[in-house]
Amino acid sequence: MNKHSILVVEDDRAVQKLITTTLDLQGYAHRTASDGEQALMELVTKQPDVLILDLGLPDTDGLSIIKKVREWSTMPIIIVSARSEDQDKIQALDAGADDYLTKPFSVEELLARLRVMLRRVNYDRHNAQANSSIFLNGPLKIDYSSGSVWLGEEEIHFTPIEYKLLCLLSKNVGKVLTHNYILYEVWGKYYEEVSVLRVFMASVRKKIDRNRSAIPFIQTRVGVGYRMMNVEYKENGDD
Structure with missing residues (x-):
């Protein structure tokens, strides 16, 4: 089975069957949806x-699906449509189709077109993996692969719990993490001692x-939790 997954959104049962049978023969994992509501559920x-x-689609225009997907994802989108006018193609491509x-x-x-899209997926994954081992935020640098933390040119030493806290915040930079979420993620179980978290x-x-x-x-978000700030972003005055 191919490691990639494909979502086929098509309300014409014959066309849907043709596409999925083709994907089956090539070993692609796939799921199907016949309307926009089901498609969005599968996508999310x-x-x-x-x-x-x-x-x-019977309940919505596919253009709205493209626009919604582009709000949160860069996944490749291949349109398969009976609409053959140039304006239809331009609208779909401008909305975010590939x-x-x-x-x-x-x-x-x-x-053939699917293989092109999957090469892009593989390329993006490779780059993401290559860059994911280093976190940079202003003068702060975390090398996840070696477990080291640097502040400018100086290496800073952390206890295991301190390091887990720092990594959790850095991997969610810009997001407020609640006390309970942090306690669960770092200590591995529901842990009610918020005072211990405050000390660390x-x-x-x-x-x-x-x-x-x-x-x-x-x-600090009083009564809620903590958030790591994007220091360079904030210091440049962009809000």
Whole structure:
């Protein structure tokens, strides 16, 4: 079975069967949807690698699906539609589609275009993996692969719990993490002692915020939790 997953959104049962049978023969994992509501549910919950989308859906226009997907994902979108006018193609591509096939189409051409999209997926994954081991935020650098933390040219030493806290915040930079979420993620179970968390967090902040006249790396949301700030973003005055 191919490691990639495809979502086929097509209300014409014959066309849907043609596409899925072709994908089956090539070993692609796939799921199907016959309307926009079902498609959005599949997209959000399953997060496929590629979307093959018909524009003429019974409950919505496929253009609205493209626009919604582009609000949160860069997944490749291949349109397969009976709409053959240039304006239809332009609208779909401008909305965020990556490719456009007009019905009737050959399965060989569909597979060729799908392979192009999957090469892009593989390329993006490779780059993400290559860059994911290093976190940079202003003078703060975390090398996840070696477990080291640097503040400018100086390496800062952390206890295991402190390091787990720092990594959790850095991997969710810009997001407010609640006390309960942090306690569960770091201690591995539901842990009610928020006072213990405050002690460790104070130690982490002391180590990374020393000698800083600008905003701190970690912001406290009183009664809620903590958030790591994007220091460069904030210091540049962009809000």
